Amino acid sequence: MKDTFSISESSITFDSLRKELSRDKPYFQELYNADILVLPYKSFKEYNSPVFSEETESFVYHAKNELLNKPANIELFMQDDKYEELELHADTVNIPLLIWDYLVHPIAIGLVVNYVTGLIKQRNQQVDIKLESIITKNEKSRKISFSGSINDWKEAMESLPKDFWDDDILNGNPRIIEDEEFKWLADRKSEAVRSGDETTANEVWKIEQISGIWNMYINAFSTLKEKSNHQEVWNTLAQIEIKIGSLRKHYNFSNQYKLLFIESTVREFQKLFPYKFFTSRESIIKETRCSICGQIRSLRNPCGHIKGELYNGEMCYREITDIELIAIALVSNPVDKYAVINIQGKEYNYKLLDTFIENLTNPFDEWKVDIIKIKDPVYKKVGRNKPCPCGSGIKYKRCCMKSGNDMMDHFEFSLQKDMIKPDLIGKRFIL
Numbered sequence: 001m002k003d004t005f006s007i008s009e010s011s012i013t014f015d016s017l018r019k020e021l022s023r024d025k026p027y028f029q030e031l032y033n034a035d036i037l038v039l040p041y042k043s044f045k046e047y048n049s050p051v052f053s054e055e056t057e058s059f060v061y062h063a064k065n066e067l068l069n070k071p072a073n074i075e076l077f078m079q080d081d082k083y084e085e086l087e088l089h090a091d092t093v094n095i096p097l098l099i100w101d102y103l104v105h106p107i108a109i110g111l112v113v114n115y116v117t118g119l120i121k122q123r124n125q126q127v128d129i130k131l132e133s134i135i136t137k138n139e140k141s142r143k144i145s146f147s148g149s150i151n152d153w154k155e156a157m158e159s160l161p162k163d164f165w166d167d168d169i170l171n172g173n174p175r176i177i178e179d180e181e182f183k184w185l186a187d188r189k190s191e192a193v194r195s196g197d198e199t200t201a202n203e204v205w206k207i208e209q210i211s212g213i214w215n216m217y218i219n220a221f222s223t224l225k226e227k228s229n230h231q232e233v234w235n236t237l238a239q240i241e242i243k244i245g246s247l248r249k250h251y252n253f254s255n256q257y258k259l260l261f262i263e264s265t266v267r268e269f270q271k272l273f274p275y276k277f278f279t280s281r282e283s284i285i286k287e288t289r290c291s292i293c294g295q296i297r298s299l300r301n302p303c304g305h306i307k308g309e310l311y312n313g314e315m316c317y318r319e320i321t322d323i324e325l326i327a328i329a330l331v332s333n334p335v336d337k338y339a340v341i342n343i344q345g346k347e348y349n350y351k352l353l354d355t356f357i358e359n360l361t362n363p364f365d366e367w368k369v370d371i372i373k374i375k376d377p378v379y380k381k382v383g384r385n386k387p388c389p390c391g392s393g394i395k396y397k398r399c400c401m402k403s404g405n406d407m408m409d410h411f412e413f414s415l416q417k418d419m420i421k422p423d424l425i426g427k428r429f430i431l
Ligand SMILES: [Zn+2]
Pocket: 290, 291, 292, 293, 294, 295, 303, 304, 305
């Protein structure tokens, strides 16, 4: 049999089923706890109780057994007598229509594969499968129809989650990646490590990093909208830069997952913060430990792991175990952007940021800012040889005109839709 594989939009989701089906019927109650459902192809709602053929029943038994220690429930909603006769064709196994939540995708694939592999062994002959499945995610669902060999189905299905995930993100629907999803990724990574599949483990690391970047960026955006915790946002933006930097070594991204957008927009946001000076630490790192093997590093005793490289889905970094601080310097272009100087009694002015953020509704709105120097209005009409308005007592041309203290930053914003000039005159900074 030639493989056929097709994907189409579906209107069935767990939510739509729950709405449609009455809780009164005992066999519908289970629906509320299910992650995987076995559905009839048609008209099952007219039956008083679910009816199903032998093979379907055996599949459900198999599935329930397999799921004993896994975080998923399977439930049966079945009326597939139409397919009963087909089961007699020994070379094609008809798996009933399955619907599952995206989060249990790998588990569901495993169930079907194990079931069919078992049958093949039992019958001692190759069989093809015919299967329709619906995968739901965030109220959306896709129907996947397949007929062909189980191995091809497995391969096709395993390549799906990424597409599903892409879809959401590439459409620019800002959304926080949930803990459950991180857990799912972590599980896949452990599985890969256990089976010695380092390539997959490292792929999962990339997805984890991208998800982390997304969450940080979306959180930073909403905190900015709340006009609170500016310094925390600043730190988050600095972390995003670092994460993107380490990801780039391993992942050649164009604008997939909007990473380039996030990277450049982080820089634009940073321009709007009033921080101009940072502390910088000069120090000697005396001893470090490898994060992969835990060994103390020395020239004589290299552990073989390279900083920044991936090992079994983790990036190697150095933990500093001994450091000697030599000096703290005040710098304007720091390596470490966290070290914002806070002076007691002085508050930073975030008016520029707070005013501008009003213009944005979505973290993925496109905008940029150009900073140009304009003359401070106070100095506009002052003659070169007149006393300097700053009150120093010397001539303007020898004072602020020479030092550039008479110029100020002017921020020009361009937004995706139209160019606006909200006339946001930024103060230099208030320290
Ligand atoms: Zn090591």
